[in-house]
Amino acid sequence: MKRASKFEKVAARCWNLLNEGKPFTPIFTAGVMLLFTFTRWGEADFWPAFGTGFLIVLPFLILYFVYDFPLFLRNYLYFPLIACLMLGYQADLKLWLTAAGLYFFFTVFFWGTIYYYLRIGTTLLNFTRFWKLVLKNSDSTSGNAQEQLPKVLLLLTIWHQPLSGTAIDQNFLIGLGIFFLGLLLYTFILHRYLFDWKPAPYTARTSNAEIPEEPVSDRVVVIVIDGMRKDRFEAADTPFLDKLRKEGTEYTQMETVYPARTVVCFSSMFTGTYPSDHGITSNMVWKLGIKTESIFDSLRKINKKGKLLGIAHLVDAMGSDVETVTAVMHNDEADPNIMKRAKQIMLEQNPDFFAVQMIATDQTGHSRGVLYDEYLQKIAEADRLVEDFVSFLEENGMMKNTTLMICADHGQADGIGGHGHLDEGERFVPFFIHGPAIKKGVRIDEKHSLVSLAPTIAYLMGAPYPSHSKGPVLTGALKNSRKFSQ
Known part of the structure; x- marks a missing residue:
């Protein structure tokens, strides 16, 4: 039986960056932004605008890294996204479609088909079933479409504002700050009052049985x-x-x-x-x-x-x-x-x-x-x-x-x-x-x-x-x- 090599151990840790929902969200969001704006990398004013977008979205990235929205909590992620649009933030439909396409390519075809084919030998037609699983998955992994997509679309919309010509002036920053504080309060209330399925832990140290002088089992x-x-x-x-x-x-x-x-x-x-x-x-x-x-x-x-x-x-x-x-x-x-x-x-x-x-x-x-x-x-x-x-x-x-x-x-x-x-x-x-x-x-x-x-x-x-x-x-x-x- 072959043991796991050093490479496999490192690869497993790297894969967890893409499998676990917390690190996946910022990594995928940044990756989409870079790929979507690839043709503009050589423009003189691109990187300052890109950097400004990163700075204004950073608090939101941190918030979504800290807080999971698993199970039915993910249903509440669409309200901040709708609020963002109603407040006048410009959504780029091509950017959204790019993000959705890359997401389903990663989860359904790369992960659900190619990765599993190479690792454990599943059929190359596994995508015909895996797409259903991505839509049903309710846990905070990268394969939870109903959690990851509304998070990513909101983050991309905010990040893209300086790149779409929106003036990042004092009024914009005040409005964004109020929106962020509203989202923070909204998230806190949801997790404080609806996140109630975590098992109650034992609090005292083990003490219900005294260790026997002789072993019970060899x-x-x-x-x-x-x-x-x-x-x-x-x-x-x-x-x-x-x-x-x-x-x-x-x-x-x-x-x-x-x-x-x-x-x-x-x-x-x-x-x-x-x-x-x-x-x-x-x-x-x-x-x-x-x-x-x-x-x-x-x-x-x-x-x-x-x-x-x-x-x-x-x-x-x-x-x-x-x-x-x-x-x-x-x-x-x-x-x-x-x-x-x-x-x-x-x-x-x-x-x-x-x-x-x-x-x-x-x-x-x-x-x-x-x-x-x-x-x-x-x-x-x-x-x-x-x-x-x-x-x-x-x-x-x-x-x-x-x-x-x-x-x-x-x-x-x-x-x-x-x-x-x-x-x-x-x-x-x-x-x-x-x-x-x-x-x-x-x-x-x-x-x-x-x-x-x-x-x-x-x-x-x-x-x-x-x-x-x-x-x-x-x-x-x-x-x-x-x-x-x-």
Whole structure:
């Protein structure tokens, strides 16, 4: 199994600049302006006007960088655009059409077709489906047309004013300043009173269970089927995973964290806390490395080994505790190759704690959508691969007193398998635990959070909780008759 190269790691970070909505908006707006005005670059008065336009639009660029408008909030982006036109700002129809054309070329053809063809082997006709996903996507990524287009059109209109001959005098600047303050207040009110779907976090440090003197489990194995939407998992053909959850403890209301982006979720799962503590707030990691202890640090304190097998961008958060696999391969080969490497790691390194990220389900959701048969087929394939891996562990004597956890890091919404801001299909994930120390045939319907993963692993292995862990230990799954505090 080929590991992710240094080039792939850098390329993944660069791609996140175009994938994450926050950096995409200013990058794309600037790119459109430069391309649209290309024939005027040699004019003597062009660059002063271009620079003036940038200065007057800069506050708006910052505002739209700071504030996302995900889910239904994106519907409110058209009102500032209409207000801009009603206030007399000149809109250049050719500029708008250029922006829309370049946007759909980037998202539907470059990203949705060429990029996925080269990276995971999707058909060159993928654009016939991907355009629908771009229009449906409700998360704050570059592929959310209903958020990105009204933002970009407003920004381009303001930027273009000096280039269209509008006099940038005192009256213009006062009027623009009033418009900006109105937009700022409008945005603040929307996010203050309508942005109400973020899960309430645990605030106290983990304290509901005292670490046992002797480990409950000798080994813990966590398999994360990235992007496996809960209701689609229920619809898929998964006999082995169904067997595991029926013979173990299932948490039916396991909630992911906000924002539900892969690097954020993994960071929270393995630190036991939230982005406000560990510092990872999106897949675009501006400063490498989590700011808190992880479960890997906790295990080192008791001389135990942990390893995470995953794709390149997890290195940005978890560093050397991640062994990377390349994500540049046909999607039909991705999970089989990952599980093949997982077997090698178990034989060669024999970690006490091992986490594996399976990626094909997520990649299928992103490239082909979650409401199609291909997505269910990838979940079914994951089921077979997990069964094969567990059989391998049993054959090599590695399942004795081993706790197995199966989960997703997040679900996926309908459009481009979008995830981040907890649309329907993203928030609750499959989660069940199986092993000698785990109660059999138990369903727990009380709401829990993935931040409980790290402290539960620490408890099972007799390791101290990570420094900022806030998730309670999942004591409802434990056979141990020890009295737990509430």
